[in-house]
Amino acid sequence: MGLFAYRAFGLTISSEIECHELLPGTGTADIRVWYGSVPFHLDNPVAQGVLYQAAPQQFLLNLAGVARYLVRNGNEIIVDPAVESDGDSIRLFLFGSAFGALLFQRGVLPLHGSAVATPRGSVLFVGPSGHGKSTLAGAFHLRGYPVLSDDVSAITSINGVPQILPAYPRLLLWADSVDRLGMESTKLTPARASLEKYHFPVVQGFASEATPLYAVYVLETTNSREVSLTPLTGFAKIKTLTDNTYRGHFLKGMKLADQHFRQIGAVAEHARVVRVERPDGAFRLDELVDLLEKDFVS
Amino acid sequence: MSRIVWLASYPRSGNTWMRIFLTNIRRGGDQPADINSLVREPIASAREDFDDALGVESSDLTVEEIERYRPHAYRQMAADSVETLFLKIHDAFTLALGGDPIVPADVTLGAIYLVRNPLDVAVSFANYSGTFLDETISLMAQEGCVLAQSRCRLDRQLHQRLLSWSSHIKSWLDKPTFPVHVIRYEDMFRYPQETFTKAAHFSGLPHDEERVCRALKNSSFNVLQDQERIHGFRDRPATSQSFFRQGKAGSWREVLSKAQIARIIQNHGKVMERLGYLSTTGEILC
Numbered sequence: 001m002g003l004f005a006y007r008a009f010g011l012t013i014s015s016e017i018e019c020h021e022l023l024p025g026t027g028t029a030d031i032r033v034w035y036g037s038v039p040f041h042l043d044n045p046v047a048q049g050v051l052y053q054a055a056p057q058q059f060l061l062n063l064a065g066v067a068r069y070l071v072r073n074g075n076e077i078i079v080d081p082a083v084e085s086d087g088d089s090i091r092l093f094l095f096g097s098a099f100g101a102l103l104f105q106r107g108v109l110p111l112h113g114s115a116v117a118t119p120r121g122s123v124l125f126v127g128p129s130g131h132g133k134s135t136l137a138g139a140f141h142l143r144g145y146p147v148l149s150d151d152v153s154a155i156t157s158i159n160g161v162p163q164i165l166p167a168y169p170r171l172l173l174w175a176d177s178v179d180r181l182g183m184e185s186t187k188l189t190p191a192r193a194s195l196e197k198y199h200f201p202v203v204q205g206f207a208s209e210a211t212p213l214y215a216v217y218v219l220e221t222t223n224s225r226e227v228s229l230t231p232l233t234g235f236a237k238i239k240t241l242t243d244n245t246y247r248g249h250f251l252k253g254m255k256l257a258d259q260h261f262r263q264i265g266a267v268a269e270h271a272r273v274v275r276v277e278r279p280d281g282a283f284r285l286d287e288l289v290d291l292l293e294k295d296f297v298s
Numbered sequence: 299m300s301r302i303v304w305l306a307s308y309p310r311s312g313n314t315w316m317r318i319f320l321t322n323i324r325r326g327g328d329q330p331a332d333i334n335s336l337v338r339e340p341i342a343s344a345r346e347d348f349d350d351a352l353g354v355e356s357s358d359l360t361v362e363e364i365e366r367y368r369p370h371a372y373r374q375m376a377a378d379s380v381e382t383l384f385l386k387i388h389d390a391f392t393l394a395l396g397g398d399p400i401v402p403a404d405v406t407l408g409a410i411y412l413v414r415n416p417l418d419v420a421v422s423f424a425n426y427s428g429t430f431l432d433e434t435i436s437l438m439a440q441e442g443c444v445l446a447q448s449r450c451r452l453d454r455q456l457h458q459r460l461l462s463w464s465s466h467i468k469s470w471l472d473k474p475t476f477p478v479h480v481i482r483y484e485d486m487f488r489y490p491q492e493t494f495t496k497a498a499h500f501s502g503l504p505h506d507e508e509r510v511c512r513a514l515k516n517s518s519f520n521v522l523q524d525q526e527r528i529h530g531f532r533d534r535p536a537t538s539q540s541f542f543r544q545g546k547a548g549s550w551r552e553v554l555s556k557a558q559i560a561r562i563i564q565n566h567g568k569v570m571e572r573l574g575y576l577s578t579t580g581e582i583l584c
Contacts (some may be wrong), residue, residue: 052353
């Protein structure tokens with residue numbers, strides 16, 4: 001089987017799996033992704049969930065009907081596909097939880113959010129699923145801001161300054177967001193055959209360099225009528241960043257809680273963290289984008 | 299490892315009130331628990347908690363996969379919890395794909411099932427969701443009714459099979475193999491001390507007279523309405539003026555037309571009779 005070379009999160013990936021979502025890469029591989037036999041269980045799991053087990057430098061994801069993934073030592077992902085699986089599904093979870101675990105193992109902080117680059121630095125939109133993170137990144141992309149990441153945003157420290165690493169050049173958008181952004185879903189491919197969630201390739205306007213983090217916007221919906229921005233301070237910043245860590249439950253099993261706490265502290269020290277409240281049920285995308293743009297430009 | 303007490307009901311049947319009472323009795327304090335601190339208290343259909351239990355994002359899963367994993371997610375939540383886990387749930391008691399009930403008996407201590415006169419449910423549900431009464435009455439009769447079932451956008455909650463009002467009740471009363479303690483919303487007003495004492499006892503919580511009295515005082519409608527007026531309530535939908543609206547039974551008498559009453563009785567008469575909302579001669583009892 002041939003090997004493909006890609007680049008994501010500032011790393012060179014050598015992969016047996018062809019990933020049309022990723023940018024080509026060169027040089028010595030930092031990570032190997034290969035097909036192989038993966039056990040159903042780890043020998044000594046420290047923590048587990050329904051579909052995963054975690055131990056120091058080891059993470060196993062077992063998704064029936066799709067694949068089993070073993071993520072080891074921050075430099076290797078072994079994929080064992082189910083017979084009935086398909087490539088789109090296998091890659092969707094590879095780029096999600098499997099890479100999330102790999103980033104933890106490499107000492108990189110993954111936050112649950114989407115980011116774009118601005119002249120002030122990168123801005124990251126975090127919040128629970130369904131609160132509009134990808135839609136906002138899409139809206140800023142249409143206004144000419146380079147996209148850095150979608151859903152999994154990797155933060156690393158360069159010269160003591162937290163930076164967001166460019167992830168995958170794509171956005172995953174639900175059909176209603178595709179409409180809202182004025183795109184046509186018929187021209188896009190679904191992320192998985194049975195989902196109305198689409199793969200939107202960011203061909204032009206993908207940020208190629210790590211970008212210092214300027215602000216984290218935490219998306220919340222309320223029953224108020226207004227859109228409002230509230231900068232957070234002190235412990236509220238730490239708590240918010242902790243709550244929005246991508247798959248934070250994995251940390252316990254991999255014994256990385258101390259490292260995580262230090263990283264969150266560094267982000268809280270350098271970046272603004274702003275709570276963004278908008279009315280439930282009414283997205284008011286343009287108003288929100290204007291308000292955020294004004295906030296990070298000023 | 300702990301077990302789960304389910305607070306199950308069709309929507310608008312007193313579930314939030316019961317949750318607030320149980321929070322107050324667990325804390326046992328002199329001051330009322332802040333209603334907005336209940337926001338992060340778990341509901342079984344919360345997407346975030348489900349995703350954490352699984353380790354992947356449910357937004358990447360199919361409807362069928364989500365159903366199949368739901369019982370496993372609750373087993374995980376029980377395993378991760380150090381004390382009895384109270385989970386609110388609006389799903390009917392149904393089977394997931396593969397035949398496993400969505401609510402797994404093996405980690406369940408029991409369920410408190412709250413039921414309310416469907417004439418009042420219709421009024422409250424219409425007010426809550428900002429829809430017309432006739433529409434709400436039709437929805438309550440739909441056997442295939444599902445909450446949060448949109449496939450073209452990501453709902454904040456997982457999809458929940460609600461069924462019709464009658465089928466919801468029959469599913470929870472007849473199918474579980476674990477103890478189900480039925481409480482009528484109307485009895486929460488009429489016999490508060492007795493009704494709430496039994497609920498606390500059933501849930502394995504302290505239920506001495508003084509503590510129940512204090513918790514009841516701290517979860518009275520006046521206290522809840524005051525809190526909502528001053529601080530707002532985050533569970534109130536934008537479509538509704540207030541969440542703690544009237545806090546009384548029988549408001550259907552002032553709101554529903556004769557035709558609307560007749561439709562509800564035609565749809566749900568048998569189950570209403572079973573729960574004491576209708577006499578055998580067709581007289582409305584609550």
